Amino acid sequence: MEKKTTPIAKVDDLVIHYETRDGVVEAVNGVSFEILPADTFGLVGETGAGKTTIALAMMGLLPYPPTHIIRGKVEIDGEDIAKKSKNDMRAIRGKKVSMIFQDPMTALNPVVGIGDQIAEVILLHERCTKEEAQKKALDMLQMVGIRPERYKDYPHQLSGGMKQRVVIAIALACNPELLIADEPTTALDVTIQAQVLDMIKDLRDRFGTALMLITHDLGIVADICNKCAVVYAGEIVEIGTVEDIFDRPQHPYTLGLFASIPSLDKDVERLQPVKGQIIDPTDLPPYCSFCDRCDRCTEQCRAADPKLVEVSPGHFVKCIFARKEAD
Amino acid sequence: MALLEVEHLKQYFPVSKGLLHAVDDVSFTLEKGKTLGVVGESGCGKSTLGKTIIRLLDPTAGTVRFEGQDIAKMPAREFHKIRPDIQMIFQDPYASLDPRLSIRELIAEPMRIYKTQPTKEALNRRVDELMDTVSLAKRFENSYPHELDGGRRQRIGIARALALNPKLIVCDEPVSALDVSIQAQVLNLLQDLQKELGLTYIFITHDMSVVKHISDDIIVMYLGQIVEKAPAKVLFQQHWHPYTKALLSAIPVPSLHNRPQRVLLQGELSSPINPKDTCRFAGRCAYCTEACKNGKTPALREIAPDHFVACHRVQEINALPDAT
Amino acid sequence: MAKNLTPEMQKINARRTKHGKVRQSTPGKEAWLRLIRNKVAILGMIILILLALVAILAPVLTPYGFDEVNMKDKLQFPSAKHPFGTDQLGRDMLTRCIYGTRITMPIAIFAVLFAILVGGVLGIIAAYFGGTVDNTIMRIIDIWGSIPGIMLAIAIVACLGNNETVLVIGLSMGAVPNMARTFRGAIFTVIDSDYVESSKAMGASNFRIMFRHLVPNAVGPVILAIVGLLGVEVLCVSALSFVGVGISPPTPEWGSLLSTGRQYLSSHAYLCLFPGIMIMLAVLGFNLLGDGLRDALDPRLK
Numbered sequence: 001m002e003k004k005t006t007p008i009a010k011v012d013d014l015v016i017h018y019e020t021r022d023g024v025v026e027a028v029n030g031v032s033f034e035i036l037p038a039d040t041f042g043l044v045g046e047t048g049a050g051k052t053t054i055a056l057a058m059m060g061l062l063p064y065p066p067t068h069i070i071r072g073k074v075e076i077d078g079e080d081i082a083k084k085s086k087n088d089m090r091a092i093r094g095k096k097v098s099m100i101f102q103d104p105m106t107a108l109n110p111v112v113g114i115g116d117q118i119a120e121v122i123l124l125h126e127r128c129t130k131e132e133a134q135k136k137a138l139d140m141l142q143m144v145g146i147r148p149e150r151y152k153d154y155p156h157q158l159s160g161g162m163k164q165r166v167v168i169a170i171a172l173a174c175n176p177e178l179l180i181a182d183e184p185t186t187a188l189d190v191t192i193q194a195q196v197l198d199m200i201k202d203l204r205d206r207f208g209t210a211l212m213l214i215t216h217d218l219g220i221v222a223d224i225c226n227k228c229a230v231v232y233a234g235e236i237v238e239i240g241t242v243e244d245i246f247d248r249p250q251h252p253y254t255l256g257l258f259a260s261i262p263s264l265d266k267d268v269e270r271l272q273p274v275k276g277q278i279i280d281p282t283d284l285p286p287y288c289s290f291c292d293r294c295d296r297c298t299e300q301c302r303a304a305d306p307k308l309v310e311v312s313p314g315h316f317v318k319c320i321f322a323r324k325e326a327d
Numbered sequence: 328m329a330l331l332e333v334e335h336l337k338q339y340f341p342v343s344k345g346l347l348h349a350v351d352d353v354s355f356t357l358e359k360g361k362t363l364g365v366v367g368e369s370g371c372g373k374s375t376l377g378k379t380i381i382r383l384l385d386p387t388a389g390t391v392r393f394e395g396q397d398i399a400k401m402p403a404r405e406f407h408k409i410r411p412d413i414q415m416i417f418q419d420p421y422a423s424l425d426p427r428l429s430i431r432e433l434i435a436e437p438m439r440i441y442k443t444q445p446t447k448e449a450l451n452r453r454v455d456e457l458m459d460t461v462s463l464a465k466r467f468e469n470s471y472p473h474e475l476d477g478g479r480r481q482r483i484g485i486a487r488a489l490a491l492n493p494k495l496i497v498c499d500e501p502v503s504a505l506d507v508s509i510q511a512q513v514l515n516l517l518q519d520l521q522k523e524l525g526l527t528y529i530f531i532t533h534d535m536s537v538v539k540h541i542s543d544d545i546i547v548m549y550l551g552q553i554v555e556k557a558p559a560k561v562l563f564q565q566h567w568h569p570y571t572k573a574l575l576s577a578i579p580v581p582s583l584h585n586r587p588q589r590v591l592l593q594g595e596l597s598s599p600i601n602p603k604d605t606c607r608f609a610g611r612c613a614y615c616t617e618a619c620k621n622g623k624t625p626a627l628r629e630i631a632p633d634h635f636v637a638c639h640r641v642q643e644i645n646a647l648p649d650a651t
Numbered sequence: 652m653a654k655n656l657t658p659e660m661q662k663i664n665a666r667r668t669k670h671g672k673v674r675q676s677t678p679g680k681e682a683w684l685r686l687i688r689n690k691v692a693i694l695g696m697i698i699l700i701l702l703a704l705v706a707i708l709a710p711v712l713t714p715y716g717f718d719e720v721n722m723k724d725k726l727q728f729p730s731a732k733h734p735f736g737t738d739q740l741g742r743d744m745l746t747r748c749i750y751g752t753r754i755t756m757p758i759a760i761f762a763v764l765f766a767i768l769v770g771g772v773l774g775i776i777a778a779y780f781g782g783t784v785d786n787t788i789m790r791i792i793d794i795w796g797s798i799p800g801i802m803l804a805i806a807i808v809a810c811l812g813n814n815e816t817v818l819v820i821g822l823s824m825g826a827v828p829n830m831a832r833t834f835r836g837a838i839f840t841v842i843d844s845d846y847v848e849s850s851k852a853m854g855a856s857n858f859r860i861m862f863r864h865l866v867p868n869a870v871g872p873v874i875l876a877i878v879g880l881l882g883v884e885v886l887c888v889s890a891l892s893f894v895g896v897g898i899s900p901p902t903p904e905w906g907s908l909l910s911t912g913r914q915y916l917s918s919h920a921y922l923c924l925f926p927g928i929m930i931m932l933a934v935l936g937f938n939l940l941g942d943g944l945r946d947a948l949d950p951r952l953k
Contacts, residue, residue, distance in 0.1 A: 017660050024656065024664040046506035047477070070657055189368035189533065191592045194577035198591060216506065219579025222586070246583045260511035261581055262540030264563060270518070271540070273511030277476055293508075381852055410854040423845035427679065427867045437853045487853070 006078060007034035008178050008210050009058060009097070014072035016053055016234075019065060023282040027053040029234040029289075030072070035178060040204065040211040042221035042242070044257075045231035046278055051214045054231075055180050058212075059099050060089045077177070094125050098171040102183035104163035108155040114166045115141060115151030118173050125174045140169040145199060161192035165199065172203060179204075182214045197224060218257060222246055230254045233279050233289035236308070240315030248325060250317040252294045288319070296321060328395055329356040330527050331380070331495060336389035336399075338372070338379045345601035349375040351551035352389075354627075357544075359494070362521065362528040364542030364559065366535060366574070370599065372551040373531045374418075377497040380529065381413050382406060393495070411441055411491035418500035420480035424472040431468045433483055434458065437490040457486040461516060478509035485516065489524070497529045502537060514541060535578050539563055544633075547571050550599050550607040553627055556635040567636045567645045569612045606639065614644050682871070685947040692943020698936035706752040715743040717750035717903045726919055735925045739915065744922065747903035748929050754904045756933065758818055759884035763877060765823035770830025771873075777831070778838035779861050789835070792828045800825020801887060808896050818897055822887055826880055833876040837869035844868070871948040878944060882937035889930050905930050 016028040027050045035041045045051050056062050058074050060081050073080050076096055081089065093099075101107050109117060118137035123130065138148050144165040155163055164184060171179055184200070185193040201224055204211050213225060221228050222242060229239040230253065238251040249255055256274035276293040288306050291297045300320055308316040312325040338350040349372040357363045365373045378384045380391055382398060391399040393413065398406055414437075417423035424433055434454045444450035458465060461482040472480055481501060488496050498517070502510040518541065520526055532538050538545055538559070545562050547555040547570065555568040566572050573590045580586055592611045606625050609615045619639055627637040630647060641647065656664060686692050705712065721741035729736045735744035777788040800822070807821035841847070842865060850860050889906030891897030898904035900911060905926045912922030 017656070019663050024660050026656070046508065068660060070660065190535070190577040191368060191573055193579075194589055195591055197579075198589070217579055218507075218581035222581050222583055223579045242583060246581070257507055258581065260507045262511075262514070262536040264536050264539060264575075264578065264580060265585070267560070268540065271511040271515055273515060274508035275512075277478060278506065278509070378848075383848060383852055407854055415849070415852045417845050417849055419845055423849045425846040425850075425864050425868065427864075436850065436855070440853055440855050440859065484849075487849070491853075 005036065007075075008037050008077060009212070010034040010075040010078075011054065011058065012073050012075070014054065014057060014074065015070040016050075016057055016062065016067060017070055018053075018067040020282070025281045026284050027067075027234050027281060028057070029284070031231075031234070031236050032072075033229055033236065033239060035210050035212055037177065037208070037210050039227055040213065040225045042225035042228035043212065043214045043231060044216065044218060044221055044228060046216055048278060048281055049231040050234035050281075051231055052182055053234075055099060055182055055212070055214055058180060059093055059097060060084070061093075061099075091125070094121060094174050094176065096176055097178045097180060098174070098176040099180040099182065100164075100167050100171045100184050102186050104160060104167045104187065105155075107167050108163060110155050113152045113154060114146075114158070115153075117166070118170050121170050121173045136173070137169075140173050141166075143172075143203065144169045145195075159192075161188055161196060164188060164196055168196075168200065168203070172207065172209065175207060176209060178210045178212065180212045180214070183216070184213070185220065186215070186217075193220075200224065218246075218261065230257070233281060233284060235289060235318060236316075237290065237318045238316065239308070240312075244312065244315035248312075248315070250311060250322050251290075251319050252296055252321075253290050256293075290319075330359040330394060331357040331529075332390075332392040333357075333380065334390045334392070336376070336379060336391060337387045338375050338384060339387045342600060347600050348372075348551045348602055349599065350379060350386075351602075353548075353551075353553055354389075355546060355553070355556065357495075357527060357529065359527050360521070360525050361543045362530055362541055364538035364545040365529060365531045365548060366533065366538050366545060367548035368533060368574075370550075371548040372599070373533075373548050374499055376548070377415065377499050377529060377531050381415050381497050382410075383415075411437075411443075412494045414488040414491065414493040414496050416481075416484050416488045416496060416498045416501045419504050420477050420484050421472075421504065423484055424480060426472055429469050429471055430458075430463070430475075430483055433472070434486045434490060437487055441491055443491065453490070457490055460489065460520070461486045476509070477505045478512060481505060481513050482516070485513075485520070489520070492524075493526070495527045495529070497531070499531045500533070501530075503532065503534065510537070517541065535575060547574065550597070550602065552607060552624070552637065553635070554608065554637050556627065558633055561631075561634055565631075565634070565645075567630060567634075567641050567647070568608075568638050569614050569644065570608050573611075614640055616640070679867075679870075682947045686943055689943040689946055691939050692947065695936050695939025695941070695943060698932055699940060702752055702756065702933055702936060705749055706756060709749050709753055712749055713743065713746040715746040717746050718742065718901050719746075726915070728919070729921055736919070736921045738911065738922055744908075744925055747908055748905070748925050750903045751905040751908060751926065751929060752933075754815075754898060754902060755885060755888050755906075755930075758815055758822070758888045758898075759881055761819045762822035762884050762888075763826065763880050765819060766826035766830045766880070767877065769823070770827040770832075771834045773827070774831040774834030774836075775838055775861055775866065778835040778842060779857065779865065785835075788831070792831045796828030796832075798825075800829075801890065804887065804891060805896050808891070813896060813899060815898070818888065818891065822884055822891075825887070826884065829876070829880065833873055834869070837872045838865050840872075841865055841868045875941060875944055875948065878937055878941040882934045882941070885930065885933045885937070 012032050014028050014031045017024050017026050031054055043051050043054065057069065073082055076092060084092065115137050118140050119133040122128065122133040122136050138151060141151060142148060146162060146165055158166065185196050188196060197220065215221060225242050228242050228245050229236045230245065230251065232253050238245060238249065238254045245254060249258065253274065259272035260274060262268065262271060274293050279289055285291065287302045287304060291301050306318050306320045308318045309322040310316050311322050334354045336350055336353045340347040340349055353376060355363065365376060367373045375384065379386050386399050389399065390397045393409065398409055431454055434457050435450055438444050438450055438453060444453055458468065463479060463482045463486065467475060467479065502513050505513060514537065521528060530538060530541055542559045545557060545559050546553050547568065549570050555566065555571045566575055573592045576587045576590045597607065597610050604624050605622060606619045609619045622639060625637045625639045627635045630636050630641055719742060723741060724737050725739055725741035727733055727737045733743050733745065735748060737743055773788050773792065777785040803825045804821035807824060808817055811817040847860060847864055850864055888897060892904040892906030893910045895910065898907055900907050908926035909923055912926065915922050
């Protein structure tokens, strides 16, 4: 496959709000990043940080109303998806970008055989006969490690791990250039999760698919990604390569996340959690959203919303205390 | 005398295809003030074990001795008197609180049931005290559970469990539904309470890093049986059962350095319904031999002091001297 | 305070939070808020409140007595003096229709209450204890339910004589299976909740779990069924009176008014029209309220 250096997906200053009964939720607030064809991009954050909203926006799947895209744009393969018609978007989804969701149980149709569900997607996007589609579906099943004789099985006959494999097979059936995986292994046991992650890695290398992985688990990011962004209250607070984030983190929130996870190789008597509660997205302050939970918060932090600062090439931190790296 | 002694505990459920062996011959003892971690994957019977110990389920066989009394077989009326000593914190703080009760009512409920507070004022004072203990701000007293975030809800669950001054608390995945930053707060709270009140915990979880952090001893369960039992510090240095090895290596470590070599398991969990009397892990084990597949269920043997493993080939695999 | 609110979103925000944030509320209160925003439900409620007022204020609303015979003015068409006309004995139809509200509605409501009491308790017990208890109760309910409700009512009235109390019992007996099944089903949806287990672990009594935790949480579908049943019972009361086994003349029950008016249908159709409209209004009120409730209680439609 040819190496492209233009980004497959580019998100530019995206601001997304949605209406709820409790007021307007400021879900995404000025998020920018790009994914190159060889990237595995991790989007890390806690519940309600806006990770899934970003992903759905990239798929053009946000319902309007209640969702409002206030500003910014998403470009897939250099083209603004806001300018695309519904039919064009349908072609882009599956062919260029596809997405897998957290819960494999609800993503599959319970009354259609798993093989036929894969074939159906291929038929939708590619000009081929039913037989060809079925043959390709069979290949896909084997690719994700499911024996061909299970082609006619129904979803309920499979375990959780197997179902997630089928979902991944469906998502990859049309060779998308970008696969967005929203918490793909959260519903699975650790040993099964390890199998599925290994398989995702293997398929990514084999097909050359770019991957955007949404997760709350920093361990998974360390395992599989090369770039990553930490999201808090709909903003990227730190973005860079995994080395930047894991070895030289600067943002207090990123540091707090690491201190919150009990370590396996060190003995820590007491964890150092991030204080306070997760911020209410209907009530964001006009200054740094992390202020109330931050130990280093000063008057200056409450004066204005900090900008992303480039501390080393490609490593950005949204904090006034961010300092250029010495090396 | 140990606070809790569980011997040959069995919990079978009749299902359409036969008997589901959710907990199959589990024994352990737990000293006062200690924390026992129970780890395993979904379906290994760890939650059932917890529910059987606090008698939400009546065991099929076996004994559960709490302070020397067999609580598994005692009449319900008598057990009602002991129940305040044994409480539980539930996994899902979203589902384990009645959505129609206010925070104050929720925390007061156990004390209303046991009528521990003679007057309304005493009850209110005790609720305030409990809210303070779990660091729940007073302004939430009239809120309802769905208005609070997961961390605060779990604090309510903890306050409810503490209300009757228990000696033993079974914590069933108390932090699994929480975000990491909140999870750490709740873990710290649980540890502080243990120190202050001298509590004993049974801590059930699937998260190895959490269980390592909080436990003194750890039991690893697979399909209803204990496969390995060791002090927490020992287990993470020396894990001898092939399943424990796989489980520990599968944890995604949030660091780019010294990542463990993955031991990938083949296949999926076998069925816990009418299991054969052989090693239950045989189907997924990399070290499995014909003898493992056809032999009896391996017994839990003490391989090193306080370190128990249920594997026929534990000495061969780990190049250990034959203890027997 | 906000980060990126555009004027347009600010407007939405202001509209959404006009009444302050809808916090500190139970699911019940939230359902209530949704209900009073539902136009259909409001219409249903208005109809029912008007009917209730009419029943309470009956003596004030009309100068005539409901059994005031005035042979001089018999079979008069609607006029300013008698807006609904008069019947074959010269009684004012408006007055009789108004007093009818006092007869039909309470009978329907008490029949439903009685059915809730018997059927509800049976259903709750069946669902909570399950197993043999459930099987025994539900098989009895199945046999009970195989007898048409109206037949049961006719049989009971035939045995015990037709007064209001007997009619209430007769009608409620027919509705017991329906209520038992509704309660049982509703309890089943919440019985596996973790909070039930949590209370059990705390040593709560069966009674406490059933009535403090299960019933309040299962109340949604039950309310729907009850409102639906009220409409049906209004029809049943009228139907029984119409065929002559319910409330008999001269008591101005709507069904019996209709039955009497039938004899004059070709010449004095208004004698049937107005009681018919009253029955229709009452049933419509309950059905509209039921529809509104269905929307309000279904959180998926939020």
